[in-house]
Amino acid sequence: MQKRIVVYRPLPEDLLAELKRDFHVEDFGHLDDLDDPAFRAALSEAHGLLGAGQKITAEILDAAPQLETISSVSVGVDAYPVEELTRRDIQLCHTPDVLTETTADTGFLLIMATARRAMELADLIRRGDWQASIGEAHYGSDVHGKTLGMVGMGRIGAAIARRGALGFGMRILYSNASPKPALEEELGARRRELDELLAEADFVCVTVPLSAETERLIGQRELGLMRDSAILINIARGKVVDETALIEALNAGRIRAAGLDVFEREPLPADSPLSHMANVVALPHIGSATHETRHAMARRAVDNLRLALSGERPISPFNDPARLPA
Numbered sequence: 511m512q513k514r515i516v517v518y519r520p521l522p523e524d525l526l527a528e529l530k531r532d533f534h535v536e537d538f539g540h541l542d543d544l545d546d547p548a549f550r551a552a553l554s555e556a557h558g559l560l561g562a563g564q565k566i567t568a569e570i571l572d573a574a575p576q577l578e579t580i581s582s583v584s585v586g587v588d589a590y591p592v593e594e595l596t597r598r599d600i601q602l603c604h605t606p607d608v609l610t611e612t613t614a615d616t617g618f619l620l621i622m623a624t625a626r627r628a629m630e631l632a633d634l635i636r637r638g639d640w641q642a643s644i645g646e647a648h649y650g651s652d653v654h655g656k657t658l659g660m661v662g663m664g665r666i667g668a669a670i671a672r673r674g675a676l677g678f679g680m681r682i683l684y685s686n687a688s689p690k691p692a693l694e695e696e697l698g699a700r701r702r703e704l705d706e707l708l709a710e711a712d713f714v715c716v717t718v719p720l721s722a723e724t725e726r727l728i729g730q731r732e733l734g735l736m737r738d739s740a741i742l743i744n745i746a747r748g749k750v751v752d753e754t755a756l757i758e759a760l761n762a763g764r765i766r767a768a769g770l771d772v773f774e775r776e777p778l779p780a781d782s783p784l785s786h787m788a789n790v791v792a793l794p795h796i797g798s799a800t801h802e803t804r805h806a807m808a809r810r811a812v813d814n815l816r817l818a819l820s821g822e823r824p825i826s827p828f829n830d831p832a833r834l835p836a
């Protein structure tokens with residue numbers, strides 16, 4: 511009997527065709543509503559689920575009694591009830607590594623764009639308002655030689671820090687659950703308590719995963735510790751930063767600017783102040799959104815799913831259910 515897979519995020523044609531050779535696939539393309547009756551019906555017989563972005567709850571798992579594996583097309587797994595999946599012996603897979611460099615590029619894009627006020631000044635031209643040479647009121651700040659404070663020094667954090675240290679001669683500070691001696695050696699990075707890092711850094715760049723521990727890690731108090739010339743970059747998840755406190759700090763000039771790829775609510779509501787503040791560069795969650803990287807992520811998700819459903823060890827398992835081969 512062919513195993514049944516439900517796909518709820520668009521997959522490249524070649525990978526979808528590949529999956530269909532070995533499995534019975536029900537493809538929902540881009541599904542916004544996981545209460546969709548056809549999706550629920552498919553779920554009731556599914557052995558594998560492939561998608562990303564949508565919150566998967568215990569109630570959804572109850573509707574999928576045969577489910578063996580969820581393959582997420584993302585590295586972040588905050589949308590999944592990980593302990594519940596493990597308890598139910600369901601394998602969760604994700605896509606680390608293949609998106610690290612592209613997401614780090616996006617992080618650095620935000621560092622450059624906020625520091626040099628690129629969007630705001632490009633808008634001058636778009637509006638036909640460039641009438642004289644740019645003066646002090648429109649100057650930005652240097653990036654090279656400044657202090658980059660990484661909140662989180664995992665794969666993406668290290669890749670951003672590497673760009674900063676090796677490409678821009680930046681001094682690297684980091685706060686992270688565990689020390690990273692190899693990166694200290696390679697980049698001259700120094701570990702700090704979060705409060706110390708916030709007080710010292712010119713750029714504070716958030717790359718920790720969203721969890722109960724990191725939700726609102728950067729709130730009013732933490733923003734208050736930052737220099738008034740400092741810039742906050744969030745390339746991780748919106749909820750790691752208290753957005754209301756961030757808007758207040760930006761409006762009051764307690765920090766200079768913010769570069770954001772992620773938001774508490776996505777898509778960012780059009781009436782959010784963040785969508786039109788001059789000192790904010792807001793991107794629509796495009797960290798990994800290049801042709802090459804999105805295909806590589808989909809490739810990894812498909813490979814993970816095929817391996818797990820065939821009883822083999824996937825390339826990138828996230829949890830460790832009992833039946834996983836060693």
Ligand code: NAP
Pocket residue numbers: 585586587606607609610613661662663664665666667685686687688689717718719720723724745746747771772795796797798
């Ligand atoms: P990773 O390699 O697991 O790195 C996460 C780092 O955060 C690890 O070094 C970890 O410490 C540290 N950490 C975890 N919890 C912490 C805590 N409570 N306090 C301090 N440090 C903590 O993950 P990654 O591949 O770099 O990805 C990071 C996150 O980026 C993902 O979870 C995802 O949410 C986000 N992301 C966003 C985009 C986008 O499109 N904007 C794209 C990809 C990923 P240890 O090393 O000690 O475990």
